[in-house]
Amino acid sequence: MQNKTPQEIQDQAHRFVADAPKRWIEATLTILVVVFIFAVIGKYLDNQFSTTPWLFIGGVVIAFPVSQFIIYKRLKNRFKL
Numbered sequence: 001m002q003n004k005t006p007q008e009i010q011d012q013a014h015r016f017v018a019d020a021p022k023r024w025i026e027a028t029l030t031i032l033v034v035v036f037i038f039a040v041i042g043k044y045l046d047n048q049f050s051t052t053p054w055l056f057i058g059g060v061v062i063a064f065p066v067s068q069f070i071i072y073k074r075l076k077n078r079f080k081l
Helices: 006-018 020-049 054-079
Strands: none
Touching: 006 020, 006 054, 020 054
């Protein structure tokens, strides 16, 4: 980890706060899209294997950690954490 000057830390904090509404919208859309995709796949597989509603529920449950991981990676790349 590199040592940052107080000005660099302050600039990074300012960018973090200034971008907050955009990040919230982006995070919400990421969660919605990932959950939708996993739910559709789960529903399709439920119809194929007659396991209703278990694969649908499993897809939705798996979608949340996947979407959180995607959001984490985006924030990490954005702020170089």
